[in-house]
Amino acid sequence: MRAKRSKTYRKLMQQYGMAFGFREPYQVLVDAPLIRDAARFKMSLGRMLSGVLHGEIKPMITQCCIRHLYDLETTNDTERKQKEEWIEVAKQAERRRCGHHELETPLSALQCLESVVDPKASNTNKNRYVVATQELEVRQRLRRCAGVPLIYINKSVMILEPMAAKSEDVRDADERAKVRAGLKGRRGAVTGEKRRRSEIEDVVDEAPDRANAIAASEAAEAAKDPLTELPMQKKRKVKGPKGPNPLSAKKAKPVKGKSVGRQDEDERAAVRKAMKRDPQAPEKAVGAGAGVGEDGGLKADGTRKRKRKRKVKVGEATMGAEVDVMAA
Structure with missing residues (x-):
């Protein structure tokens, strides 16, 4: 499985888990055509289903679907051998009692799977089944049922269908309900005078008499202990121009006088x-x-x-005196 498709399937199963409560091990209903195609493409059915759903699985097959494998007609030894292999694979899955075993002929895969997934025709997947089927009619019918992941095989590739429109509507409605519940919780978490005022306003809309009673009771409590009901007055800070940041301001160089x-x-x-x-x-x-x-x-x-005046050195002074004496 390619990484991009694997990531898409993981996110899709997470959405099914959050919106419809799917959890591991996933209950996977398989039908007879899917078992035959998986054997024809030499696919390990359990491993492939677990890889597509990104979790542990619990493969299941209805009594009607396994009877479809037993009722297949064979004409030679090769077909008979293939039939035995298909039946062995079906036996490894858990048997899901559909209540149709008393009938002489089994019901079609569409009728049987529909009765198991949505027995009351309420378009809901109450037992959280994942349906793996090769029949297009079954997939078209179960798309109208909210919260049914559908799997099929296409050219030796196992595919998990995107979420149907019905399931998307239920998921979006559930997300909106969670958002509204979160907003209500935040509103109730506000403490102090505002919370009480909002409570009184909500009650006024529903029952004015009850609101008047609550207001009267709060007034009586305030009269008993007025100090506890007085709100603390905060000192207002005088705003003015802000000075420069002393750490980022350039320091002034000292002016030095010339010598x-x-x-x-x-x-x-x-x-x-x-x-x-x-x-x-x-x-x-x-x-x-x-x-x-x-x-x-x-x-x-x-x-x-x-x-x-040029200073006369001692030697020069004596020489000058000798010269004067000789001249005399």
Whole structure:
């Protein structure tokens, strides 16, 4: 069996279980033509039925169907041998008493299976039978009965029919009933003043006098113990604009002031840039009151830098004194 078809059959049997109460082991009613076709295709009937239904099975055959196998006419030894094999397979299934064994001739498969599956003609499968038959008339009749899984063999492939329209209607109605029951249960689970009010409203629709009595009794209880009936007033939170998330906000970088040396370097760089644009900038700056630095640059405040006196080392000072003496 292919995986896709196997998955479809598993879901279908789960729906039969939820909607109609099918459970393992499944009671499978087989007829004589199905046993013959399974033997002709060399199929293991019990294993194939169990694989299609995805669970344990309990094969059953009615008294009329097994009598159909006994009444088959044979003309040679090969047919006689096949007949014996079919009867042995039928004997392995449990005998389902249909009540027609007293008749001289057995009933047809349609009449017998219909009387077993739906004895009161109520179009319901009360005993939860799975019907495996090769006759089309039987399948057409049992489709009108709600909750009857139908199986047949087509070209050596065992097939489980999709759910009939009658069965689908019953399944959908059952699902809607479950939804309504769930909503009613949720409504009854609400506690407090709302629950009591809803109960009173429901009773008002049905019996106004009873509703008035319930309301009066509740008022009397509230008068006895008013503290227990007062609802707790919740504090209302003042809503306002929410600030940014402090974990995701970008931290502000601290502003650092420039050092004195850095400021002097920036000022000299600005002066050098101005001299590159205009070579006569120092003269103009002097005329305007600006000074010239040691390296020929201007000072930002317009004053001229003083020349720093060169410190005379000790050796140079003694050499200078000797030179003065020799000159004298």
